[in-house]
Amino acid sequence: MTANARENILSRLRAITMQGSFVVPEAPIIAGLMLSREERIDRLRRMLETMHAEVRAVAADGWIEELKALLRSRSLNGLLYAPATPLGAALEAAWEEGLPPLVPYTAPVEECREQLFTIDAGITSTRGAIAESGALILWPSVAEPRLMSLTPGLHIAVLEADEVFNTFAEAMERQGWAKGMPTNALLISGPSKTADIELTLTFGVHGPKELVVLIRF
Amino acid sequence: MAKTKDVAIFERNVAKALGDGQLRRNLRSAMATLSQRRRTLFADAEAFEQLRAQGQSIRRRALSQLPELLEQLEQRCTANGVQVHWAETTTEANAIVLDIVRRHGATRVIKGKSMVSEEMHLNHFLEEQGIEALETDLGEYIIQLDGETPSHIIVPAIHKNKDQIAHLFHERIPDAPYTEVVEELNAIARQELRGKFRAGEVGISGVNFAVAETGTLCLVENEGNGRMCTTAPPVHIALMGLEKVVEKLQDVPPLLRLLTGSATGQPITTYFNMITTPRRPGELDGPREVHLVILDNGRSGIYADPERRTTLQCIRCGACLNHCPIYTRLGGHAYGHVYPGPIGSILTPQLEGLNEAGVMATASTFCGACEEVCPVKIPFTGILRMLRNEAYASTESEHDVKGHGYRYTTVEALSWKSWSLYNTSPALSRIGIRVLSRIVQHLPMIGPLKEWTRTRTPPPFAPKTLHELAHQRGLDDDR
Amino acid sequence: MKAYYFGTCVIDACFPQAGLAGIELLQREGVQVIFPQDQSCCGQPAYNSGFPEEARKVARHQIKTFTQDYPIIVPSGSCAGMLKHQYPSLFAGQPDEEEALRFSSRIYELSEFLIKALDVRLEDRGEPIKVTWHSSCHALREMAIIPYAKALLRQLERVELVELQNERECCGFGGTFSVKQPAISAAMVNDKVSDIVQTGAARVLSTDCGCLLNISGAIGYRGLNIPAQHLAEFILERTHGQD
Numbered sequence: 001m002t003a004n005a006r007e008n009i010l011s012r013l014r015a016i017t018m019q020g021s022f023v024v025p026e027a028p029i030i031a032g033l034m035l036s037r038e039e040r041i042d043r044l045r046r047m048l049e050t051m052h053a054e055v056r057a058v059a060a061d062g063w064i065e066e067l068k069a070l071l072r073s074r075s076l077n078g079l080l081y082a083p084a085t086p087l088g089a090a091l092e093a094a095w096e097e098g099l100p101p102l103v104p105y106t107a108p109v110e111e112c113r114e115q116l117f118t119i120d121a122g123i124t125s126t127r128g129a130i131a132e133s134g135a136l137i138l139w140p141s142v143a144e145p146r147l148m149s150l151t152p153g154l155h156i157a158v159l160e161a162d163e164v165f166n167t168f169a170e171a172m173e174r175q176g177w178a179k180g181m182p183t184n185a186l187l188i189s190g191p192s193k194t195a196d197i198e199l200t201l202t203f204g205v206h207g208p209k210e211l212v213v214l215i216r217f
Numbered sequence: 218m219a220k221t222k223d224v225a226i227f228e229r230n231v232a233k234a235l236g237d238g239q240l241r242r243n244l245r246s247a248m249a250t251l252s253q254r255r256r257t258l259f260a261d262a263e264a265f266e267q268l269r270a271q272g273q274s275i276r277r278r279a280l281s282q283l284p285e286l287l288e289q290l291e292q293r294c295t296a297n298g299v300q301v302h303w304a305e306t307t308t309e310a311n312a313i314v315l316d317i318v319r320r321h322g323a324t325r326v327i328k329g330k331s332m333v334s335e336e337m338h339l340n341h342f343l344e345e346q347g348i349e350a351l352e353t354d355l356g357e358y359i360i361q362l363d364g365e366t367p368s369h370i371i372v373p374a375i376h377k378n379k380d381q382i383a384h385l386f387h388e389r390i391p392d393a394p395y396t397e398v399v400e401e402l403n404a405i406a407r408q409e410l411r412g413k414f415r416a417g418e419v420g421i422s423g424v425n426f427a428v429a430e431t432g433t434l435c436l437v438e439n440e441g442n443g444r445m446c447t448t449a450p451p452v453h454i455a456l457m458g459l460e461k462v463v464e465k466l467q468d469v470p471p472l473l474r475l476l477t478g479s480a481t482g483q484p485i486t487t488y489f490n491m492i493t494t495p496r497r498p499g500e501l502d503g504p505r506e507v508h509l510v511i512l513d514n515g516r517s518g519i520y521a522d523p524e525r526r527t528t529l530q531c532i533r534c535g536a537c538l539n540h541c542p543i544y545t546r547l548g549g550h551a552y553g554h555v556y557p558g559p560i561g562s563i564l565t566p567q568l569e570g571l572n573e574a575g576v577m578a579t580a581s582t583f584c585g586a587c588e589e590v591c592p593v594k595i596p597f598t599g600i601l602r603m604l605r606n607e608a609y610a611s612t613e614s615e616h617d618v619k620g621h622g623y624r625y626t627t628v629e630a631l632s633w634k635s636w637s638l639y640n641t642s643p644a645l646s647r648i649g650i651r652v653l654s655r656i657v658q659h660l661p662m663i664g665p666l667k668e669w670t671r672t673r674t675p676p677p678f679a680p681k682t683l684h685e686l687a688h689q690r691g692l693d694d695d696r
Numbered sequence: 697m698k699a700y701y702f703g704t705c706v707i708d709a710c711f712p713q714a715g716l717a718g719i720e721l722l723q724r725e726g727v728q729v730i731f732p733q734d735q736s737c738c739g740q741p742a743y744n745s746g747f748p749e750e751a752r753k754v755a756r757h758q759i760k761t762f763t764q765d766y767p768i769i770v771p772s773g774s775c776a777g778m779l780k781h782q783y784p785s786l787f788a789g790q791p792d793e794e795e796a797l798r799f800s801s802r803i804y805e806l807s808e809f810l811i812k813a814l815d816v817r818l819e820d821r822g823e824p825i826k827v828t829w830h831s832s833c834h835a836l837r838e839m840a841i842i843p844y845a846k847a848l849l850r851q852l853e854r855v856e857l858v859e860l861q862n863e864r865e866c867c868g869f870g871g872t873f874s875v876k877q878p879a880i881s882a883a884m885v886n887d888k889v890s891d892i893v894q895t896g897a898a899r900v901l902s903t904d905c906g907c908l909l910n911i912s913g914a915i916g917y918r919g920l921n922i923p924a925q926h927l928a929e930f931i932l933e934r935t936h937g938q939d
Contacts, residue, residue: 003303005305005513006303008305009287009305009513012520013284013287013521016521016523022277024274027270027275028270030264030271047484051487105501107501108502109501117411117414133484134484134485141500142497142499142501145502145503146444146502147448167470168469168470169467169470172470177431177466178430178431178465181433181491181493182493183496183497184448184490184503185433185493186444186489186490186491188488189484189486189487190487191487192487194355194403196374197359197377197382197402198246198247198399199247199250200399202399202400202403204407205407205439206414206442206444207440207444207445207487231879235883542865546887547880579873579876579877581873582869582871582873582881583744583833584833584866585837586833586837586865586866599785602744605745606747606748607746608746633745633747633750636742636750637751637753639736640736640757641757643733643736665875668878669874671878671882672882672885672917673882673914674916676909677710677711677912679712679713682708682709683703683707683712683715684703684731686716687716688731692731693730693733694730695764
């Protein structure tokens with residue numbers, strides 16, 4: 001009965017058997033990274049590229065053309081996207097022949113597992129990025145579900161240049177994470193990788209094999 | 218003098234590990250690489266000291282209010298729709314997992330890496346109940362194929378080199394070609410596991426940090442298998458040791474940086490996965506049920522002693538293993554328990570009792586390499602020394618570790634008594650050393666001297682001691 | 697200036713010349729060195745083997761031997777570490793805790809004292825020689841005196857230091873560890889010796905005779921001729937022009 005276990009555990013934790021205090025040392029104040037916008041973006045780019053992500057700076061009004069060029073240069077069986085987002089709507093409006101079909105993710109995973117696990121590419125928005133560690137922030141949602149950035153072989157992430165934070169702590173603070181966390185919040189710093197065999201780093205394991213980040217200015 | 222059981226077992230393990238040249242080569246190379254990567258990332262020594270002082274403070278702050286934070290965590294998780302279970306023992310924890318699995322009629326679980334699940338011997342337990350438990354982390358997958366347990370907390374198959382893995386894959390994975398190319402080996406594993414992710418019925422994971430403030434479970438990983446296990450199946454079970462709770466979200470960034478940096482020299486892992494609720498209404502994926510199992514298994518006993526409580530600061534980064542000269546020579550299996558290396562040596566005797574694992578506390582020279590790199594400043598040598606004191610204690614002590622006094626023998630106690638008598642009596646010392654140095658070459662090679670001279674020339678006792686030479690030079694007094 | 701000298705039991709029994717060398721280096725700088733005959737062992741063997749009571753008895757005896765308020769100089773990082781950093785724990789809550797703390801505050805490792813207090817200058821009179829260095833664990837971490845030891849070595853112009861691949865790795869002595877976990881200890885010291893051999897050095901130096909006892913024992917067992925020498929002895933030799 002876990003209720004008993006709960007009571008037993010908590011009462012044991014409350015019953016300190018020994019005299020003697022457990023000192024909590026003061027944490028030093030560490031000045032966080034404070035970079036200019038240009039420096040933040042530059043650092044983010046360098047770190048993503050070190051982790052084998054591809055980073056492209058795109059103009060706010062030219063990003064779709066950039067995306068199309070990227071897609072045309074590969075043979076992809078489809079592009080998973082979220083229709084109920086501004087990103088999705090923009091894609092729908094601009095789509096044309098000769099591009100991989102736009103595949104909406106609008107049914108529960110139970111109904112489209114096969115497709116989700118075999119589609120070649122997916123595109124998602126982001127909720128900003130962190131310069132210090134080189135990571136994108138994603139908050140999957142009803143409109144843009146979790147598997148979109150996980151199952152496709154190629155993940156394309158659209159990042160607003162204005163939303164690059166210095167540090168994880170800064171991002172959490174400015175975006176008010178403590179006020180309410182989503183079902184799932186993610187930091188993504190590159191394509192999936194492993195070093196489990198002789199500590200040799202290789203890319204493309206269970207998550208996407210490729211990550212392309214479009215930074216919109 | 219009869220050896221205690223734990224000592225005898227360890228001795229056999231040590232002989233086996235030290236005799237395995239391939240293992241020693243693999244380990245030496247791996248530890249050198251991991252410590253180098255960590256050193257590169259934390260090149261600024263002062264910055265690292267500050268960061269780990271922060272890490273220590275955060276962990277201690279959490280531990281100083283552990284029962285309150287666990288209650289808060291439970292309350293938040295429950296409000297979020299996560300079902301919280303408590304287990305005093307691994308038996309209870311296994312039963313909880315089995316119950317959930319059975320209720321969903323599942324026969325297959327997919328697992329992300331979890332050291333707590335190793336502590337539970339969960340896979341073995343489930344298999345006995347007819348439930349397939351498949352490891353999806355590449356390192357864990359490799360050792361599962363070979364019927365082994367992990368030999369390292371972070372890199373489970375670190376003791377194997379690529380041709381050993383090539384052979385293993387070729388033999389055990391249907392249709393897998395023989396290849397020693399690492400990319401190809403990874404591709405074989407990716408292919409093999411892809412289908413399992415699709416079909417997984419229950420996903421099981423560990424927890425790196427559990428945030429009491431928001432009821433958020435945090436997981437680090439590079440491969441994507443962890444996200445798969447916690448997103449694709451309809452049920453997710455998260456297993457955590459009760460010490461893993463932290464107070465607030467803002468405690469996470471420094472600990473994350475310390476964890477990934479100390480473990481493998483990375484500023485961050487590929488994915489940092491923060492789970493707060495099961496699938497919410499309208500959402501299209503994610504598990505419909507999320508369970509959190511909070512495991513005690515002896516941790517509350519450690520907690521009760523403020524000095525030993527520092528053991529629970531651990532964030533399971535593995536840096537202590539990577540820098541330990543003993544671990545480097547033995548690898549994880551020789552320790553014979555779930556957690557090896559320095560953290561294993563302080564944790565296991567406290568969890569399992571000194572009779573089972575007291576010997577682990579003697580497998581240290583107190584070199585301090587572990588303490589130097591620990592991201593949360595666990596005082597390893599202090600705790601090891603305390604465990605040795607407990608092992609040989611002849612009277613009650615306030616620390617009272619399980620198995621207290623198990624290694625006490627009158628012979629050893631008397632030896633140290635004569636040692637202290639000798640060293641507190643200048644007259645005795647003078648005679649003693651003179652006698653010893655003259656007869657040492659005639660002494661039968663017994664006990665310590667025998668061990669020493671198996672691999673070394675005998676100590677070169679000098680014809681005159683420093684005491685005698687100093688006296689001759691008139692340095693005795695303060696003139 | 698007056699200073700006490702704590703010889704350490706390993707030096708006393710096996711390497712008295714190293715002990716004397718330390719004394720001479722201090723005397724050369726004008727220090728009046730006092731060696732109280734009643735001293736024995738710092739207590740570390742019992743302290744680390746699970747017998748704190750016995751360790752305390754021996755430790756108390758040392759505290760009562762070095763009565764005056766002079767610095768106490770110790771030619772060993774390990775023993776200095778015990779006297780300076782562990783006595784406070786060993787005497788926590790004891791009636792003579794204050795006395796122990798005062799004693800600990802006067803402890804200096806030899807290299808540290810030579811550089812910090814005496815600002816020693818060395819003139820190398822020896823022939824060119826290649827040496828390698830083993831960083832004893834307590835000298836390195838607990839006492840943090842390796843920078844001083846190396847500063848002394850660097851002053852000797854004709855001494856070429858070739859670093860070990862794993863300079864900071866423990867040699868496997870660990871006091872009673874060497875006989876309680878003999879197989880692991882042997883593996884460690886043999887790796888250390890192989891490392892020493894691959895440097896091509898003519899000597900291996902260290903601040904700690906416990907390590908030197910261990911390393912020289914293994915070197916001897918392998919029939920190699922690479923003297924393992926205490927830094928003080930080496931410095932004295934080099935600065936007297938002997939070889």
